[in-house]
Amino acid sequence: MNQAETIISIKDRARKxxxxxxxxxxxxxxxxxEHIETDLPKDVLKLATGFGGGIGLYGDTCGAIAGAVMAVSAIHGRSALPHNEDRKKAMNMAAEQLYGKPGLYRIFNQIPNKIHSKYGYTLCREITxxxxxxxLCRDHALHCREIITDAAEIAAALITGDxxxxxxxxxxxxxxNL
Structure with a gap:
């Protein structure tokens, strides 16, 4: 499957x-x-459950955003901290991984910014x-399904992109303010 097909497959599956x-x-x-090899066990899906409804229906960060961040983290996230005997050098290496150019925060920052750009908000209580x-009405479900589809597309593009x-x-x- 090429990049475009993978993105479409992920979007369609998220929607379904x-x-x-x-x-x-x-x-x-x-x-x-389901569509990207992560080497993570399928039970890891349990980690996403509590993020629904902006974390247990609290209404904070949209669960679709949280799911996208978790998905992108499964590919681009750190599995260990940089190691160096010199503590200051280790801290600098860690900061460079996150804030640098290239830097991991530059990847993850795109997810809420793209959702905010389209929907005007990132908080579940504001989006809904x-x-x-x-x-639980139909219009609400259809609206959230669109956000889910968009978040899946964003995650898939970040995962399959360079x-x-x-x-x-x-x-x-x-x-x-970086």
Whole structure:
């Protein structure tokens, strides 16, 4: 499967997952786990469950964003910290991995920025404000399914894209004004 086909397959699976009863985070994470080799056991999907509804329906960061971050982390995340006998050098190496150009935060920063760009928000309670009195209605489900599909596409593109390129992109909105 080429990159475009993989992205489409992940988007389609995430979209279908929602109609099977997966929550927003599970939809995205499971779709990536199904189509991308991560060497992670299938039980790792359990980690996504609590992120639905902006973390247990609390309404914070959209679960589809959390699922996308988890999926991209499964490929591009760190499995160990840089090691150096000199503590300061080790800290500098770790900071360079995250903040540098290329840097891992440049990859992950794209996910909420792209969702925010399209939907105006990243918090579940703001994205779904129209349906808070009728949470499980059809319009709400259709809206969330679109966000899930978009988050899956973003994750798939970041996973299948050239790591050097995507990790060198400029930061979008961020807490450090980088």
């Amino acid at each position: 997952n929602f109609s099977k009863g997966f929550n927003c985070a599970e939809c995205v994470f499971e779709a990536v786990l 404000t129209l349906w808070q009195d009728q949470w 790591k050097e390129t995507i990790s060198s992109e400029p930061f979008g909105r961020n807490v450090e």
